[in-house]
Amino acid sequence: MDILRVSGELPDRIKDILFVPFEDGNQAVTRLELVEEGKLAGFAAFSTEGPVERLEMLYVLPEYRRRGFAMKVMAEIANFGEAQGCRLLTADFLHSMEDMEEFLLSCGFTIMGSTPVFAFPFSGFIENEYLRKNLFDRKLPGHTKCFSELSREEMSAALGLLSKNGYDVSRLGSASFNRALSFCAWQKNTLQGVIVCFGFGKDVIIEYFTGHDGAVFQLALLFRELLKVVNGENHEGGSFLISGENRPAVSLMQNLLKKEPERGDLIVHGYLEL
Ligand SMILES: CC(C)(COP(=O)(O)OP(=O)(O)OC[C@H]1O[C@@H](n2cnc3c(N)ncnc32)[C@H](O)[C@@H]1OP(=O)(O)O)[C@@H](O)C(=O)NCCC(=O)NCCS
Numbered sequence: 001m002d003i004l005r006v007s008g009e010l011p012d013r014i015k016d017i018l019f020v021p022f023e024d025g026n027q028a029v030t031r032l033e034l035v036e037e038g039k040l041a042g043f044a045a046f047s048t049e050g051p052v053e054r055l056e057m058l059y060v061l062p063e064y065r066r067r068g069f070a071m072k073v074m075a076e077i078a079n080f081g082e083a084q085g086c087r088l089l090t091a092d093f094l095h096s097m098e099d100m101e102e103f104l105l106s107c108g109f110t111i112m113g114s115t116p117v118f119a120f121p122f123s124g125f126i127e128n129e130y131l132r133k134n135l136f137d138r139k140l141p142g143h144t145k146c147f148s149e150l151s152r153e154e155m156s157a158a159l160g161l162l163s164k165n166g167y168d169v170s171r172l173g174s175a176s177f178n179r180a181l182s183f184c185a186w187q188k189n190t191l192q193g194v195i196v197c198f199g200f201g202k203d204v205i206i207e208y209f210t211g212h213d214g215a216v217f218q219l220a221l222l223f224r225e226l227l228k229v230v231n232g233e234n235h236e237g238g239s240f241l242i243s244g245e246n247r248p249a250v251s252l253m254q255n256l257l258k259k260e261p262e263r264g265d266l267i268v269h270g271y272l273e274l
Pocket of ligand 1: 059106
């Protein structure tokens with residue numbers, strides 16, 4: 001099995017599983033393709049920041065599993081981190097991915113704990129009276145911008161708003177914003193709100209979702225952009241998933257949708273000392 005460093009478009013088979021728009025030239029995340037006899041067998045991505053290396057993604061296609069491929073790529077990733085001076089390799093994964101937990105335990109990872117995930121199913125959201133009134137029948141003030149379109153000043157305003165609202169943005173740079181579905185709402189040159197999320201299967205994981213008090217229409221506007229992307233990708237009928245740690249985002253979403261979240265999966269946090 002060969003491990004290739006790659007950039008640019010994701011292979012189609014991986015795109016079916018994950019629709020995160022990884023961008024070319026993204027320096028923050030290193031992507032690896034696992035190739036067996038010329039065929040794609042899996043995919044991995046990791047990032048490093050100071051003493052911490054983070055496993056962003058690991059996927060081995062079902063027909064190539066239990067042949068030691070993931071173990072081999074993890075050894076490469078850990079060696080890379082160690083050579084960069086990292087002390088810790090961390091991985092977060094969904095509890096429902098039982099194979100991932102078994103695999104990480106067999107690599108020597110320690111499980112630190114877990115966080116519940118709240119789910120807001122989005123099938124039929126467009127029919128929802130509140131959203132219909134507030135998102136689609138009104139001419140909303142302000143405008144939204146994709147993060148990739150932001151100037152340096154706008155980007156730092158977005159980071160400022162997130163950290164002011166209690167989000168840990170230490171891991172976030174423009175590159176990680178660009179690879180997510182991320183939007184900002186503005187009104188009169190003032191930033192009103194931010195959404196950063198990742199697509200996973202038919203669901204959308206909301207990583208950051210915040211806004212100034214009273215900016216509900218601007219947030220609704222962001223939300224409309226998000227729905228456009230989600231619907232454009234034919235991923236109707238999934239859920240917006242928000243980590244229970246992200247209390248402000250859960251209550252914002254609750255208010256915006258006038259709907260209680262469902263208790264979903266758990267995010268499990270693991271680490272390996274390098
Ligand atoms: C978890 C995963 C990466 C493992 O890949 P893999 O190439 O099959 O793993 P390896 O062959 O290197 O396994 C090494 C060891 O891990 C453990 N392991 C791996 N998969 C396991 C499973 N399903 N059950 C129990 N133990 C497992 C075993 O100890 C295994 O050694 P063994 O085969 O000698 O018993 C793969 O199953 C996968 O991609 N699952 C889907 C994960 C996913 O959804 N990722 C996307 C979000 S990040």
